[in-house]
Amino acid sequence: MAAKVIKPLTVLAMENEKREKLIEAYLAAYNSKDVKGMIEHLDERVVFKNFSSGALTHFFEGKNAFKKQAEEALDYFSERKQTVEFITHREGESEVRISYWAIAAVDFPNGINKGQEIELKGKSIFKFTDSKISEIEDFS
Template identity: 45%
Template structure:
């Protein structure tokens, strides 16, 4: 039962993420949500609290014309889950690193989710 609840929370979060539904994402998050983006072992982005998470989510929307996180595999831990993710996104704008609008990003990574009560309290995206 606990694993099913966790999976439903993750699926609701990803569905909202994939459709740029910021409020839908926030609906499954605890007020004290901690989010980390980790690239090549280094934390590149970190937020603490729902207001910081909302701000990051709103900044990210105009960068992509499409984006999709797809679950490849999910493993449950005590109070959480580790999810292998396929990520694909189409850029809507040119980026400072030289990537151009219209280019497609494809990554495989891992997301770690932790739950507190009925909400997600921690999300770590690793690529």
């Protein structure tokens, strides 16, 4: 059995700080509807999954597929904001508890109407490869 390498606390703290900066930059771009800024922090092979009430609602792979979906989603909300409540770091991933607020710009099939304010809590799990975000799983 191979010995487990334990990294010094200062190295882990630096890694966590880098992750938080990536996440903060991604969310700042999301909040300002800056798709170019969002994808800047993503790995070319990024995987995105969205779960709502436990069911997978969206799945796509690759930066181009992510960009296409992000551009389409710009029209869904006239305003939107994700706010980080707290972050838990684990090996290879960071779990971010998020408050989400938006104003619908269209009528949605689930009964949300144009102009309606939306507030919810959720979490996102970010995974990383080579100083880029390689996977995002959103749960609401």
